[in-house]
Amino acid sequence: MLQALDASPYLSVERVLSTRDGEAAMIAGRVRGMLVVRDDFSQHLSRPALWPAQAQLVVNATDPNTARILEGYVAGALQVWLSGQQHERRLTATGDVDLEYRDWFNPELRSADFIVPGIIAMVMTMAGTLLTASGVSREWEHGTMESMLASPARMSELILARIVCNFALGIGSMIMSVLIAITVFGVPFRGGFLALTAAVSLFLMFALGLGLFISTLARNQFVASQLAFITTMMPAMMLSGMLFDIAAMPHWLRIVTYLVPARYLVSILQTLFLAGDVWPVIVPNLAGLAVAAAVTLTATLLVTRRRLD
């Protein structure tokens, strides 16, 4: 039986002599789980009257995800071994049910293929919000904002200049990240550049608007960058569906995720990279991004106008 476990490509087996050793190895993190086979196992197995023979699988469930997957692998390896045994003992297996899986869009279930689009969304967040927020609050902190305001340029022109500049920067880093994703990580890109540019542009408008909004509120680079981190980076990682499935979240939190524009971007990017131009997915998400952009840009205009009075 242990040979069957050794043969599984997903498991690496280490033998211990007692459950106490196994427990220590598990706490130290050297093994993720242990299979306890008592010395009377073979004896039970060889005599049908003593069936079933019992084995115990103890799993370190600190990480429930890995625990569940490990349980699946061990059960699978045992199953393979058992059917081999049955074959040897000429137990006829009657009609089984076979479920075949077809994993569309990502047949090898490569994590990189779905993480990379999420990481691009995080980079966009940084280029947009973090740089803008710290850039403008820096002007306030240094007092150079006043001298800019005293110049003949109007407030809207100042904002526009900022937006254009950081927008170009954001598009530049988008092109770079997509190229890296395709060439270095070998992620396929099956969509069109039109949809990609539209999505990223709208997201950048939102991110820039938020950055400006934060900086007019904060006027201090520490507060501004901390706020930028909290409002964009962390939600982009945790609530956008990049790492964790939105469908599995509690209902109230699923509603909260609609307020995280990164959610729309991640959804579009995953579709563009792995599936193609699927307009029924892209259009509603673009609409979400457009609303987010409109909200932050208007809020920024209102706040800066009030601040000047």
Next chain:
Amino acid sequence: MLRRVLALILKELAGLWKDPKTRLVIIVPPIVQVVLFAYAASYDVTNVPLGIWNEDAGTQATELVRRFTASPAFRTAGSFDASEAARRALDAKTVAAVLHVPQDFSADVLAGRTAKAQLLLDARRSNSALMAQSYAAAIVATFAQDLHPTPMLPVILLTRDWFNPTLESTWFILPGLVCILPMIMALLISALSLARERELGTFEQLLVTPLRPAEILIGKALPGIIVGLIDANIVIAAALLWFRLPFLGSVVMLQAMLVLYMMTGVGIGLVLSSFSRTQQQAILGMFVFASPMIVLSGFAAPIENMPPMVELLSRADPVRYMLVVARGLFLQDMPNAVVLSQAWPMALIAATSLTVSGFAARRVLG
């Protein structure tokens, strides 16, 4: 010397505390993030929208479909009669999986042949697809078992999930947040500290005070450690009081490890700070370091699954060691020897980064 350092620490803390907005971004975010993210971070897959594409009118096929729809893992979100329709629904994400039962399924079951069914999955989210697969496999296995209740399995495998018997995702994520949220705070505070003085030109003023370079560095390091520890304890309190996590290890040990851990964060932050001329450079540098530190730590994906090169890189990541300690002390009552085996890499990182920042700062101060 002690008085002078103390004065500088008080000055730094006052600088953080006097501004109400700064006070707010130190205290409120950890609480909000803990609550939001602890609920968000679930690997459980429930309510997978399932499409049914059943070409077989027989009772066996109907029974198989019924078992899928009755399972809490899946909910029916449409039924199709052609491959094209199923494909379109998967594309548009109206369903995440489609169960395809071909025409001869029931006939095969009744004839004792191996009956074939197919599950089409949207693998844009590979993790969820994998989970949905294993749920489907379990459903089909019981279905097959019930069809032929012969004692085909002479072996019973009993599974016991230690340390987290009900497989709660929050038990796994919260000790991770104890590590990550304070780390971001400590990095940010220390990365900005020297850079701010330099950018505003107050660095020269600091130099003409009687403080020696080492004292300046200590004065800059401690506020980050203190604020980080406060944040860590806010998260710990939330984990224990709100989420009712067990805490089996030693509290003193956890706090001691957190101090060491915060020293690594502050060390890295100060290195960044002493190499940056402006706060913006420091912020960007911090971002460049913080994201891989989180991703490589094992916070979300197990380190064993990383490619060897990346695994090697993760050994320089202090978050990796603290995660083992935090999870171990919360859930496993980890023995001190194991905790200490994680402590020395952190001590090494802290010593290295603090020394480097010392040299770098002296170069600037010199």
